[in-house]
Every structure is written in C-alpha cells, then in structure tokens.
Amino acid sequence: MTQQPPDDTNRQLGECPHCGRDVPVGAFCGNCGASLTAPAGGGRLHSYAVSPGEHVARPAIISTLFPHLPQRHANVFREALGVGVLIVILLAALRLYTSALIASAVLLPLLYLLYLYEAEVYEEEPVAVLVATFVTGAALGTGYTLVTQHFAAVALSGNVRGPFITGVVQPVIAQLLMIAGPLLLYARGRFTETLDGLAFGITSALGFTLATVLAGYWHTFTAPLVGEGAVSADVVLRVLRAGILVAIVNACTSGTITAMLWQDRRGRAARRRAGSWRGRNAAIWVAFLTQIALGVISYYIGSLVGLVALWALAAVLLLVWLRILLHHALLDDATDIGVGPTSPCPECHYLVPTMNFCPACGVDRQAAPKQRRAAEGGTGMAPSHG
Amino acid sequence: MASQYGPWGGYPAAPSFGGGQKVGRGRMLGVGGGALAVIVFVITLIAVLVRVVPTPCSRGCGPAGGLQVGTAQVYTNQKWGYSVPYDPSVFSIGGQNADGVTLNSSDGNGSIQFSATSGNNVNGANQTALNALPSSQFQGVQQIGPVRGAEVGLVDGQGTAYSGQYVDSSGISATPIGVVIFSATQNGVTITVTAFSSASNDNADGPYGLSIGQELDFPVTFATWKGQ
Ligand SMILES: [Zn+2]
Ligand SMILES: [Zn+2]
Numbered sequence: 001m002t003q004q005p006p007d008d009t010n011r012q013l014g015e016c017p018h019c020g021r022d023v024p025v026g027a028f029c030g031n032c033g034a035s036l037t038a039p040a041g042g043g044r045l046h047s048y049a050v051s052p053g054e055h056v057a058r059p060a061i062i063s064t065l066f067p068h069l070p071q072r073h074a075n076v077f078r079e080a081l082g083v084g085v086l087i088v089i090l091l092a093a094l095r096l097y098t099s100a101l102i103a104s105a106v107l108l109p110l111l112y113l114l115y116l117y118e119a120e121v122y123e124e125e126p127v128a129v130l131v132a133t134f135v136t137g138a139a140l141g142t143g144y145t146l147v148t149q150h151f152a153a154v155a156l157s158g159n160v161r162g163p164f165i166t167g168v169v170q171p172v173i174a175q176l177l178m179i180a181g182p183l184l185l186y187a188r189g190r191f192t193e194t195l196d197g198l199a200f201g202i203t204s205a206l207g208f209t210l211a212t213v214l215a216g217y218w219h220t221f222t223a224p225l226v227g228e229g230a231v232s233a234d235v236v237l238r239v240l241r242a243g244i245l246v247a248i249v250n251a252c253t254s255g256t257i258t259a260m261l262w263q264d265r266r267g268r269a270a271r272r273r274a275g276s277w278r279g280r281n282a283a284i285w286v287a288f289l290t291q292i293a294l295g296v297i298s299y300y301i302g303s304l305v306g307l308v309a310l311w312a313l314a315a316v317l318l319l320v321w322l323r324i325l326l327h328h329a330l331l332d333d334a335t336d337i338g339v340g341p342t343s344p345c346p347e348c349h350y351l352v353p354t355m356n357f358c359p360a361c362g363v364d365r366q367a368a369p370k371q372r373r374a375a376e377g378g379t380g381m382a383p384s385h386g
Numbered sequence: 387m388a389s390q391y392g393p394w395g396g397y398p399a400a401p402s403f404g405g406g407q408k409v410g411r412g413r414m415l416g417v418g419g420g421a422l423a424v425i426v427f428v429i430t431l432i433a434v435l436v437r438v439v440p441t442p443c444s445r446g447c448g449p450a451g452g453l454q455v456g457t458a459q460v461y462t463n464q465k466w467g468y469s470v471p472y473d474p475s476v477f478s479i480g481g482q483n484a485d486g487v488t489l490n491s492s493d494g495n496g497s498i499q500f501s502a503t504s505g506n507n508v509n510g511a512n513q514t515a516l517n518a519l520p521s522s523q524f525q526g527v528q529q530i531g532p533v534r535g536a537e538v539g540l541v542d543g544q545g546t547a548y549s550g551q552y553v554d555s556s557g558i559s560a561t562p563i564g565v566v567i568f569s570a571t572q573n574g575v576t577i578t579v580t581a582f583s584s585a586s587n588d589n590a591d592g593p594y595g596l597s598i599g600q601e602l603d604f605p606v607t608f609a610t611w612k613g614q
Contacts, residue, residue: 026397073407080414084422097526098433102426110425114418118409145559154496154552154561154584166554214429216559220551221433238525238553302520344400352397360397 018042024339026352026359028052033331033357033364044362048323049330052347052362056327059316064323065112065202065251067195067367068119070346077111084111088243092236098221100235104243105213108251109134109206119369121199129185129200136181137204141211144177149216167296174212175291178205178254186261194329195366197262198255205254209247217242237308245311249294252318253287256325260284263329278328286321290314330364346372458608461487466502466575467612468539472605486577489605496563496583496598498605503578506571511578512545515567519580525551527565536568538577539609543570549585561585564596572611579606 013022018034027037028044035044048054051063051071062069062078069077084107091100113134116122122129148170182200185191191200260283276282294314301307340354346368348361357364365373409417458471465484472489477498480490486501503511519527527550536543545568551560562585569578586597596602 073409076407076409076411076414079411080418087422096430099426099430102429103422106422106425110418110421114409114414118407148554149559149561154494154563154582212559218433220560220562221430222436234521234525242553298522301522304521304525307522349400350397351400 021336023355024353024359028357028359028362030339030353030355030357030359031336032334033362035362043328043331045327047362049327049357049362049364050323050367052358056323057320058323059319060323061248061319064319064326065198065248065255066115066119067198067326068121068369069115070368073118073369077115080111081107085240085244088239089236092239097235097239100239101213101217101221101243104239105210105247108244108247109210112203112206116199116203120371121196123191123370125190129191130203132181132184133200133203134207136184137178137207138211140177140180141208142215144174144208145212145215163296163299167299168292171291171295172288174208174250175253175257175288178208178250179257180204181207182254182258186258186265192262192266193366194259194263194266194326194333198259198326201254201256201258202251204258205250206247209250213242213246234304237304241308241311245308245315248315249290249311249318252315252322253291256283256318256322257287259322259326259329263333266333278325283325290318330366333366334364458604461489461500463487463500463502466577468500468502468575468577468609470500470605470609473601476601477605491583491598491601496581496596496602498579498581498602500605500609501578501580503576504574506574506576508544508569508571508576511569511571511576512567515569515578515580516546516548519565523553524563524565524582525553525560530564533566533568536566536570538568538570538579538606539572539611539614540607541570541572541611543568545569545579552582552584566596573613575612577609577611581606 012025014025015021016023016029016032016034016036018029019032021029021031023029023031025036028035028047032042033044033049034042035047038044038046045056048056048058048063050067051060051074053071054060054063061081062074066074066077084103088100088104088107091097091103113130116126116130179201181204182197185200186197191197260280264280294311297310298307301310334356337356342351343354344350345352345358345361345363347358347363350358350360352358352360354365459474460469460471461479461482462469463486470487470489476492477489478492480488480497482488485503486499488497488499490497499515501515503514516527527548530547530549533545533547536545545566548565548567550563550565552563553560563582564585565580565582567578567580569576571577581596581602583596583598583602
C-alpha cells in the first residue's frame with residue numbers, strides 16, 4: 001500500500017493526525033490534504049487547495065474561476081485580465097463607447113476559451129465540450145435577449161412589467177438557461193471531476209452573458225449619433241458593469257451549481273453532504289436566490305453608482321463563496337490512492353511522490369493542467385472515466 | 387513531524403522544470419490581444435455600417451395627432467388645480483402623488499410625467515426633473531438642444547431635449563430613448579413635463595427622436611391650468 005518511490009528511498013513516512021494514514025513527511029498530508037504544520041490543519045483555510053499560497057477567503061478571479069492554472073501560468077492570465085480592463089477604461093475615456101462595451105463583453109469569455117485550451121479541460125473532445133457549453137450558452141443568451149426585448153417596456157415610474165417579472169422570473173429563467181448546456185454533458189457522464197463541472201458552468205455562463213450584452217446593446221450600437229457626445233462620467237461604470245461584473249456574477253452562480261452537481265455525482269462523501277451548508281442543495285439555493293436578490297434590488301435602485309457597488313459586492317462575495325465550496329469539495333474528493341511515483345509538482349516544482357495532494361505545497365493534483373497529469377501516467381489523477 | 391525537513395518537507399527541486407505552458411506571454415499577447423482587437427473592430431465596423439443617419443427636425447414635424455377630445459379621460463390635480471386629459475387606449479396612470487401624475491404608454495413604450503411646484507423658476511424646475519431621472523436606468527443622457535415651441539396647456543414654456551439609453555434592471559438590455567423636459571409657469575405655479583420613449587429614427591413621426599411624440603402632444607397641449 002505504501003511502497004516507497006524508487007528514487008526517494010530515504011523518505012520517511014509518518015502518520016497523518018487527520019486521516020490516520022502513513023504518508024510521506026512534508027508540509028501537507030498527500031492523502032487528505034491536511035496541513036501538517038499549521039495547528040488546525042484539517043480545514044487549512046489559510047491555504048486554498050487550488051493555489052496553496054492564497055487564503056481560501058480571498059476574492060481572486062483567476063485562481064477561483066481558472067483553477068487548473070499553476071501559479072506561473074496564472075500570472076499570464078492575471079496580467080491579461082488587468083491589461084484588458086485598462087484597455088476597456090481607455091476606450092471609454094477616448095469616447096469609443098461601442099468599442100469599450102464590446103471589449104469588456106469579450107474579455108472574460110476570450111480569456112476563458114484560452115484557459116480551456118491551456119489546461120485542456122475538454123480532454124479529447126474540444127468541439128463537443130465547446131458546443132455544449134459556450135455555443136449553447138451564447139445561442140440561448142441571444143434567444144433570451146430577443147424574447148425579453150420583444151416584451152421590453154420603458155416607463156418612468158418603475159417598469160411596466162413590475163418587480164416580479166423583471167426581478168424574479170427573468171433572472172431565474174436566465175440562470176436555468178446558463179446551466180442547460182452543461183447538463184447535456186452531465187447526462188453523458190464523460191467528465192466526472194468537480195472542476196470539470198465548474199469549467200463547463202462558467203464557460204456556458206460567459207457565452208450566455210456575452211450574447212446578452214451584444215444582443216441587448218446591439219441597437220444602441222447602431223442608433224443614430226445624436227447630441228454633442230459630451231463625455232458622461234457614467235460610461236465607464238456602465239460598461240464595466242454590463243461587461244465584466246455581470247459576467248463574473250453569472251460565472252460564479254452557474255459554476256457553483258455545476259461544480260456541486262458534478263461533485264455530487266462522484267458520490268461518497270459528497271452525497272452525504274448534499275444537505276449541509278456546503279452541499280449541492282445549498283449551492284443551488286444560494287445561486288438562484290442571489291440572482292433573484294440582485295434582480296429585485298436592481299429594480300429599485302435608482303442610482304447607477306449604487307447599482308455598480310451592489311454588483312461589485314455581489315461579485316466579491318460570490319467569488320469567496322465559490323472558493324470555499326471548491327476548497328472543501330476538493331478536500332472531500334480525495335480518495336485513498338496510496339503513494340505514487342515521484343514527479344515534479346506543477347505548482348511548486350519540487351520532486352514529490354504523486355498523491356492526491358502535493359506533500360510539499362499542498363496543491364490538489366486535480367487542479368493541475370490535465371495534459372500534465374496525463375503525461376505523468378495517470379497516477380494521482382482522480383478517475384476521469386465514470 | 388515536518389520539522390527535520392523544513393516547511394516544504396525537504397523535497398528536491400525538479401531539474402529544468404519548464405514547458406507545458408501552451409499560452410505564455412507571447413501567445414497571450416498575439417492570440418488573445420489579436421483576437422480581442424479583431425472582434426472589437428469587426429463588430430464596431432458592422433455597427434457603424436448599419437447605423438441609421440437621422441435628418442434634423444424640430445418639434446411638431448409631421449401630421450398632428452387626430453384624437454377626439456371626447457374619448458379622453460381626465461386626471462385632475464387637487465393641490466395645484468390643473469388637469470391633464472389622456473386617451474385611455476394610449477395611456478394608463480402609472481403613478482401619482484400630490485404634485486402630479488405619471489402616464490405610462492399602454493404598449494410599454496414610454497411615459498409622460500406632469501409635476502407642479504410653486505414659484506416661477508422654470509430652469510430650476512427643469513433641472514430638478516432632469517436630476518430626478520434614475521441614473522441606473524437613464525444612462526448616457528446627453529443634451530440635444532432646446533425644445534422649440536414648448537408649451538403646457540396654452541402657456542409657453544422652455545425646456546431641453548436629450549438622448550440616452552434606458553437600461554432595464556438586469557443591466558443587459560439597453561434601449562435608445564429620447565427625453566424631453568420642459569416647464570411653463572403661470573400665476574405662481576410651475577408645471578414640469580418629463581416625457582420619454584424609445585428613440586425613433588423617423589423624424590416625421592418622432593420629434594426629438596421620441597417614437598410616441600404625437601401621442602405625447604395631446605395631454606400636453608390640452609392640459610388646463612387652475613382657473614382655465
Ligand atoms: Zn491526512
Ligand atoms: Zn507542490
């Protein structure tokens with residue numbers, strides 16, 4: 001059960017106080033992921049299982065929505081996201097409002113498609129995965145916008161359709177449409193990891209949001225240019241909210257739902273937790289109730305600044321919530337697979353025995369890029385065929 | 387138990403650990419930046435090519451509305467003593483308070499609001515009305531020019547026309563709109579009219595880019611002041 005890695009014969013084993021297994025000594029238990037150096041190491045809230053250098057409750061976009069990226073690769077995406085936001089602000093400052101809005105709408109979806117390519121989340125089926133997630137999401141988003149616009153109403157005192165339709169019914173329908181594509185993949189059963197579900201939900205949500213922004217604002221792009229075009233201070237806020245904050249919120253709610261659905265199917269510990277505060281049911285309720293709360297409060301908020309602040313706060317809270325769920329899901333997912341051969345950890349680059357978690361840095365091997373894990377011969381991978 | 391190996395467990399660093407990164411800085415700049423630029427350029431280009439170019443027009447272009455006064459309902463304001471007639475097949479009352487009323491277009495295509503205050507500060511009343519537009523929904527509001535021939539009832543007033551966008555509460559659907567705000571004053575009472583609707587590209591029917599400009603004319607023109 002605990003055969004020594006051939007090239008690390010001097011490596012001592014010690015009993016992990018959290019799971020009771022004999023594991024290679026290190027900063028973390030390679031079997032259950034517990035911190036062996038921190039006093040209360042079991043939950044290891046100071047060390048996020050995807051990116052051990054970060055606290056779990058840190059509202060970071062890349063290490064939450066792009067978990068398969070090792071630190072070094074994540075930096076490239078982090079820089080690209082930062083530069084992209086600067087470009088959007090610059091375009092808006094130059095009064096190129098249409099370009100600014102399009103750039104903000106395209107930024108996150110484009111980065112995410114590059115991420116899917118970088119980490120090969122789709123394994124050998126890139127076309128099927130992209131059609132089921134991004135393309136389906138975009139098509140449903142376009143249809144949703146065209147239908148709601150058909151019944152669109154503009155009015156001074158509130159909205160003709162009232163808070164129930166615009167604040168409750170529409171957000172619920174939109175959320176259901178955003179997870180419709182990934183559910184096709186769920187039914188197929190080809191992809192089984194929690195982080196697969198996360199990636200599919202986020203991809204679909206970003207495709208949906210991109211389509212709704214482009215379709216929803218299309219006739220303002222083509223509307224006659226009237227007025228002197230005085231720079232209005234609200235443009236940057238409006239563009240960032242429409243393109244980026246809404247995308248993050250939708251990605252978080254959809255990713256939460258699909259990640260927990262996928263984890264639930266892995267069975268075992270997850271199914272026992274389906275009813276707990278971090279189980280499948282709670283995740284679904286939080287996602288839908290957040291969308292409804294945002295819809296209803298947005299309906300009554302009269303100030304654009306207040307609206308942007310509301311959505312920014314929601315984005316931050318949802319990112320932290322998603323990280324907490326993912327962190328615990330990854331720790332729960334660990335099954336006893338023993339000690340594998342020595343290989344370089346994609347996160348910290350130390351030569352460590354291949355296990356559920358890196359004994360040196362504590363990263364979950366599920367969060368490694370998939371092609372890297374395949375190259376290591378599959379040991380330490382979670383079973384990816386159901 | 388990790389103490390004898392240090393905080394990282396004393397594992398050796400992997401020799402020449404590199405590669406495996408498909409999207410490095412160069413490719414991110416080339417593929418990501420290039421794709422962003424191309425997508426933004428192409429969509430912007432298409433939008434500009436299909437953009438409608440309006441021809442200038444002032445208020446009251448095109449044929450006058452043909453509503454029979456007899457079919458109208460009348461809103462009467464007790465506090466300030468004015469009345470506003472409206473065609474119930476076109477408008478319904480969307481809200482009211484002591485100072486005035488909001489008529490919402492039945493087809494959901496706009497609103498007209500009457501609000502009275504004491505005094506004769508027309509510009510101040512117009513500014514108050516402009517500030518009262520909720521910034522979360524009325525975005526990118528830009529001045530077009532003065533409302534020529536503005537009147538409330540048969541009293542001459544002054545005001546301004548604006549263009550902008552109406553964004554629904556989901557924030558993902560925006561409608562181009564025209565807004566006019568004007569006020570008139572008589573006997574120490576100032577009535578302010580705020581009207582908006584989805585923008586019209588047809589200037590014959592849509593003065594100031596208001597697609598329901600004609601419908602708006604009727605309650606404004608036939609409003610009656612206290613004592614009239
Ligand atoms: Zn353990
Ligand atoms: Zn490591």
